Amino acid sequence: MKGRKPGKAGQQKMNIADAPPYGSGTLGSDVQDVIGKQLRAMYDDLVNQTVPDRFKELLQELNKRKNKGKS
Amino acid sequence: MGIEASMQDKILATLPRLRAFAISLSGKVDRADDLVQETLVRAFTNINSFQPGTNLQAWLFTILRNQFRSEYRKRRHEVEDVDGRFAENLTTPPEQQSRLEFEEFRQALTELPLDQREALILVGASGFSYEQAAQICDCAIGTIKSRVNRARARLAEILSIESADDFGPDGDMQAAVASARSR
Numbered sequence: 001m002k003g004r005k006p007g008k009a010g011q012q013k014m015n016i017a018d019a020p021p022y023g024s025g026t027l028g029s030d031v032q033d034v035i036g037k038q039l040r041a042m043y044d045d046l047v048n049q050t051v052p053d054r055f056k057e058l059l060q061e062l063n064k065r066k067n068k069g070k071s
Numbered sequence: 072m073g074i075e076a077s078m079q080d081k082i083l084a085t086l087p088r089l090r091a092f093a094i095s096l097s098g099k100v101d102r103a104d105d106l107v108q109e110t111l112v113r114a115f116t117n118i119n120s121f122q123p124g125t126n127l128q129a130w131l132f133t134i135l136r137n138q139f140r141s142e143y144r145k146r147r148h149e150v151e152d153v154d155g156r157f158a159e160n161l162t163t164p165p166e167q168q169s170r171l172e173f174e175e176f177r178q179a180l181t182e183l184p185l186d187q188r189e190a191l192i193l194v195g196a197s198g199f200s201y202e203q204a205a206q207i208c209d210c211a212i213g214t215i216k217s218r219v220n221r222a223r224a225r226l227a228e229i230l231s232i233e234s235a236d237d238f239g240p241d242g243d244m245q246a247a248v249a250s251a252r253s254r
Contacts, residue, residue, distance in 0.1 A: 027224050031232050035223050036195055039180075042173040043196035046091035055086055058108060059079055062115040 078127075082114065085128050088197065092132055095192050096139055098181035106142075110135040129199065133207045136189060143185060179229040187222035190215050195223075 089110065093103035113134050114121075121130050180188055186208075193204040194215065201219075205212045227233075 027227055031227050032223055034232055035226050038176050039195045042176045043091055043095060045173055046094050047087045051086045051090055058111055063079055066115060
């Protein structure tokens with residue numbers, strides 16, 4: 001986790017020194033915030049991955065099949 | 072008749088998000104791609120059950136989520152056999168630093184109970200409202216809320232986050248803020 005580049009990932013960070021300890025039942029809003037931002041960053045990274053071509057081909061194939069089957 | 076071209080385009084447009092959901096849910100790219108494929112087949116088979124004007128993305132997410140759960144029940148031991156090979160076959164050249172962090176976070180996510188994991192991803196990452204997430208998961212809104220809260224608390228434990236600082240100091244802005252605070 002060390003040495004992360006500033007910018008995209010760095011912006012998700014906050015510096016909050018006074019978080020209540022986890023495990024106390026309620027989560028500090030700053031910790032919630034960090035987790036939320038990490039989650040979204042990871043997810044956005046996945047969303048930005050290139051979708052394999054085979055899905056587009058599959059869609060066309062499915063549609064073709066449906067045309068044949070029902071017309 | 073086939074589905075309309077516009078519908079096909081909309082499904083196509085949803086794919087990156089659907090796949091991101093599948094990857095974060097299952098923790099494995101290969102498995103996620105199988106899930107997406109199965110979801111598309113099911114969507115086409117049951118296209119008549121989609122009500123035009125409703126949220127197509129939510130509909131597809133529901134199919135994928137149910138598909139994953141039914142497989143999860145059947146092959147529980149495999150699902151829990153987390154092997155950490157997540158990043159291997161992602162197609163975009165990785166920015167190694169953040170990729171490592173995403174891997175660590177993704178790993179932590181797979182350690183959550185499935186109920187909590189799906190609720191957190193839907194609300195916290197996919198951008199669904201509590202209400203939509205409740206519909207997708209076929210449960211009450213209050214249930215989703217409590218699952219999301221428990222998921223966050225558990226993740227904080229797994230990742231040992233007691234404060235925002237625990238993500239490790241890095242970045243100039245972070246350092247600047249920290250140094251300003253200590254004065």
